[in-house]
Amino acid sequence: MNAQTMNSSICPECEGVLHLPADLMEGEIVPCGDCGAELEVLSLTPAGAGPCS
Ligand SMILES: [Zn+2]
Numbered sequence: 001m002n003a004q005t006m007n008s009s010i011c012p013e014c015e016g017v018l019h020l021p022a023d024l025m026e027g028e029i030v031p032c033g034d035c036g037a038e039l040e041v042l043s044l045t046p047a048g049a050g051p052c053s
Contacts, residue, residue, distance in 0.1 A: 007047035013037040020047050 007020040016034035020041070024030070028041045029052055040052035 007044070009047040009049050011035065011037065011039065012050055013039075018047075018049060020049070 007022065007024060009018045009020060010016070011018050011032045011034060013032060014035040014037070016032060018030065018032060018039065020030060024041055024044060024047070026041055026044055029038050030041060030049060031038055038052050039049035042048045042050050
């Protein structure tokens with residue numbers, strides 16, 4: 001069994017991998033660890049994020 005404790009998504013700014021916490025809330029702002037862009041969580045299943053501006 002492979003318990004999913006982390007979601008991941010692709011940063012739309014730099015195409016780096018975003019690691020999202022398991023307790024992520026829709027609409028939450030998460031910073032990209034690679035380029036520093038602030039991304040709004042658009043959906044959880046599957047995890048998706050986009051620029052919040
Ligand atoms: Zn990025």
